[in-house]
Amino acid sequence: MPSHAPTQDHTPDPLQRERDHLSSSRSALRAMREDVEALDISDVTGNWVNAKILAGEIEVRIKALADLAHTPLFFGRLDYGHAPGSDLAEGASGGAAPSASNKGGGGRREGESFYIGRRHVHDAEGDPMVIDWRAPVSQPFYRASRVEPMDVRLRRRFGYTGGELTAYEDEHLSDPAEADTASKLLQTEIERPRVGPMRDIVATIQPEQDEIVRAGVSGTVCVQGAPGTGKTAVGLHRVAYLLYAHRERLARTGTLVIGPNASFLQYIEQVLPALGELQVKQATVDDLVAHVPLRGADSAATATVKGDARMAEVLRRAVRSGIRMPTEPVMVVRGSRRWRVPAYELEEIVKELAERDIRYGAAHDALPQRIAHAVLVQMERAGEAPDDRVQDAVARNSAVKAAVKACWPPVDPAKLVLRLLSDPDFLAASADGLLDADEQKLLLWEKPARGLASAKWSSADAVLIDEARDLVQRTASLGHVVLDEAQDLSPMQYRAVGRRCSTGSATVLGDIAQGTTPWATASWAEALRHLGKPEARVEELTRGFRVPREVIAYASRLLPEIAPDLAPATSVREAGGDFAVQAVAPDGLDAAVVEACRSALRHEGSIGLIAADPRIAVLGAALKEAGLPYLAPGAETSATARLTLVPASLAKGLEYDYVVLDEPAEIIAAEPDPRTGLRRLYVSLTRAVSGLTVLHASPLPPALAA
Numbered sequence: 001m002p003s004h005a006p007t008q009d010h011t012p013d014p015l016q017r018e019r020d021h022l023s024s025s026r027s028a029l030r031a032m033r034e035d036v037e038a039l040d041i042s043d044v045t046g047n048w049v050n051a052k053i054l055a056g057e058i059e060v061r062i063k064a065l066a067d068l069a070h071t072p073l074f075f076g077r078l079d080y081g082h083a084p085g086s087d088l089a090e091g092a093s094g095g096a097a098p099s100a101s102n103k104g105g106g107g108r109r110e111g112e113s114f115y116i117g118r119r120h121v122h123d124a125e126g127d128p129m130v131i132d133w134r135a136p137v138s139q140p141f142y143r144a145s146r147v148e149p150m151d152v153r154l155r156r157r158f159g160y161t162g163g164e165l166t167a168y169e170d171e172h173l174s175d176p177a178e179a180d181t182a183s184k185l186l187q188t189e190i191e192r193p194r195v196g197p198m199r200d201i202v203a204t205i206q207p208e209q210d211e212i213v214r215a216g217v218s219g220t221v222c223v224q225g226a227p228g229t230g231k232t233a234v235g236l237h238r239v240a241y242l243l244y245a246h247r248e249r250l251a252r253t254g255t256l257v258i259g260p261n262a263s264f265l266q267y268i269e270q271v272l273p274a275l276g277e278l279q280v281k282q283a284t285v286d287d288l289v290a291h292v293p294l295r296g297a298d299s300a301a302t303a304t305v306k307g308d309a310r311m312a313e314v315l316r317r318a319v320r321s322g323i324r325m326p327t328e329p330v331m332v333v334r335g336s337r338r339w340r341v342p343a344y345e346l347e348e349i350v351k352e353l354a355e356r357d358i359r360y361g362a363a364h365d366a367l368p369q370r371i372a373h374a375v376l377v378q379m380e381r382a383g384e385a386p387d388d389r390v391q392d393a394v395a396r397n398s399a400v401k402a403a404v405k406a407c408w409p410p411v412d413p414a415k416l417v418l419r420l421l422s423d424p425d426f427l428a429a430s431a432d433g434l435l436d437a438d439e440q441k442l443l444l445w446e447k448p449a450r451g452l453a454s455a456k457w458s459s460a461d462a463v464l465i466d467e468a469r470d471l472v473q474r475t476a477s478l479g480h481v482v483l484d485e486a487q488d489l490s491p492m493q494y495r496a497v498g499r500r501c502s503t504g505s506a507t508v509l510g511d512i513a514q515g516t517t518p519w520a521t522a523s524w525a526e527a528l529r530h531l532g533k534p535e536a537r538v539e540e541l542t543r544g545f546r547v548p549r550e551v552i553a554y555a556s557r558l559l560p561e562i563a564p565d566l567a568p569a570t571s572v573r574e575a576g577g578d579f580a581v582q583a584v585a586p587d588g589l590d591a592a593v594v595e596a597c598r599s600a601l602r603h604e605g606s607i608g609l610i611a612a613d614p615r616i617a618v619l620g621a622a623l624k625e626a627g628l629p630y631l632a633p634g635a636e637t638s639a640t641a642r643l644t645l646v647p648a649s650l651a652k653g654l655e656y657d658y659v660v661l662d663e664p665a666e667i668i669a670a671e672p673d674p675r676t677g678l679r680r681l682y683v684s685l686t687r688a689v690s691g692l693t694v695l696h697a698s699p700l701p702p703a704l705a706a
């Protein structure tokens with residue numbers, strides 16, 4: 001970590017002064033935690049349930065106030081030219097009062113300084129020692145520039161080594177004489193070895209990233225970004241920001257981060273807790289729609305049809321296929337009297353419900369009441385004075401129930417999908433004019449399932465069941481959903497995610513070039529339409545923080561074939577990175593791969609050996625034989641276990657300091673079509689932070705050869 005000579009700070013030992021502020025902030029945080037720990041809730045909680053809820057909240061608060069030894073309490077300081085306006089000050093959560101450095105200034109607090117950190121810390125008097133990075137008053141730390149200094153006189157970034165404050169960098173944004181220099185602290189942060197789970201980037205969020213992080217809660221934002229441009233990081237920080245800015249609303253409605261698979265979720269799971277946010281749920285799309293056990297798999301062609309948006313209409317028709325216009329009157333006997341609702345009146349009721357935009361299940365529940373109402377009208381006409389209880393009783397009458405069952409039968413979503421996939425006539429009726437005969441054939445199970453328990457449901461089937469469930473009963477919407485690696489979703493999966501944020505908003509993150517499903521989206525406009533957020537704004541991130549320049553240039557040679565509309569990313573990394581492509585004899589490939597891993601292990605940081613899924617068993621055995629222990633993706637790397645054997649299908653979203661890439665031709669061949677194969681290769685090539693070695697015995701794809 002470089003140490004920088006401070007500029008224009010006239011105190012005798014400015015670094016010491018900052019360290020003093022750090023240690024007083026630590027003490028203040030400890031005192032805050034002790035205050036919470038000492039809370040006696042026996043008086044304030046009248047009952048056991050309240051006590052339990054309050055105790056739970058206190059526990060969360062104590063956890064959030066934990067002083068993590070290696071996460072510095074503050075990472076920046078802003079000195080304003082003037083006291084920030086009341087709009088900013090209010091948002092400082094706890095008041096943007098002066099920090100220790102000029103506390104006691106009294107009256108108008110000109111030139112206040114604020115320490116920016118992961119959480120708010122205040123002293124015994126309630127004056128802030130550290131301001132939360134998400135507060136409005138912190139925003140210029142990320143956004144202020146020489147062009148627009150935002151009234152910031154000094155921006156100071158702090159550097160830490162093992163929890164010790166060891167360096168700082170100053171920018172005097174309003175000083176025209178000061179030259180623009182690249183931040184060494186940012187470079188150090190980017191180039192830090194990657195062992196362990198994903199870390200937060202709160203100290204170094206870049207202006208273009210901050211714009212997305214702080215975008216308003218009401219709108220959906222979609223981010224197209226090349227590998228390593230910080231999409232995942234931005235999405236996670238955005239949730240943290242939204243929870244800060246709209247805590248009450250989002251605590252009520254809930255937030256969710258959706259990632260491509262369990263190992264990816266494990267990799268990112270510590271970022272939000274490190275930012276003090278412990279309540280955000282994480283799931284894969286499969287988790288969201290896990291209504292049935294998954295025991296089957298589809299061919300690419302079948303999964304593509306099942307994921308097609310037309311299936312929504314097929315399902316809608318199937319759900320409603322049981323609706324029948326009544327042909328018989330309903331006869332309700334009450335005491336000595338009989339009431340008859342004629343068929344034409346029943347038909348009107350059914351028609352009216354069918355035309356209304358309400359869920360099938362809601363209409364099913366409303367129908368008995370409507371029929372009962374018709375009976376009540378007759379009773380009133382006959383001079384009776386029936387009340388609500390009579391209406392309820394009529395609605396429960398067996399004749400009414402039988403009529404409802406006949407004209408609006410209940411629908412079990414899983415059974416309905418089972419029937420669609422097993423019964424050619426039912427499918428043909430529901431898909432008429434939507435799916436052609438070949439497509440219908442692809443949908444039908446070769447061996448129709450006997451029943452729900454024996455059905456070999458696939459992941460795409462579960463999405464169909466989810467759609468059918470939503471047609472029957474509205475799915476609850478969350479306040480905000482972050483959808484990572486969104487490019488891979490089928491239209492039906494977008495719909496499944498979209499109904500979970502139908503009254504909330506979403507952050508959609510992805511890269512068209514990394515779409516590795518045959519149904520991967522071709523355009524964000526289309527994806528957003530399926531998600532139900534066509535008005536979302538699309539932003540692009542192009543500065544790469546992960547992949548070394550030479551490596552991204554090499555991988556980008558695939559772009560004309562896999563995503564011709566996308567421009568290659570640039571790399572902000574200064575270190576060139578190690579990069580080698582080696583051709584080896586076929587019988588020497590495994591040994592060469594093991595050797596490349598051994599040599600990568602001589603470097604600091606994590607190592608990923610990425611290979612086509614069918615190669616994993618062979619390479620695992622070769623590593624074992626060579627005495628090189630390895631982890632599975634998602635398992636946390638550590639100083640003693642740094643090598644991970646990664647099937648190419650799970651490499652997405654992950655990163656390793658050094659990557660050894662085995663046999664590109666196999667990675668391509670393992671996919672159902674060449675474009676998907678090249679995209680999988682593109683993902684695999686872009687996981688490296690410091691070095692990449694490609695080993696191949698078969699020819700490379702033309703774009704990468706020579």
Ligand SMILES: Nc1ncnc2c1ncn2[C@@H]1O[C@H](COP(=O)(O)OP(=O)(O)OP(=O)(O)O)[C@@H](O)[C@H]1O
Binds near residue numbers: 205686
């Ligand atoms: N502003 C930043 N400061 C420091 N590091 C950053 C910054 N932005 C991103 N990074 C780092 O760059 C790496 C890539 O970020 P991230 O995984 O979020 O990118 P991505 O766009 O999601 O990549 P991919 O498309 O490959 O999944 C991570 O290690 C992340 O911490």
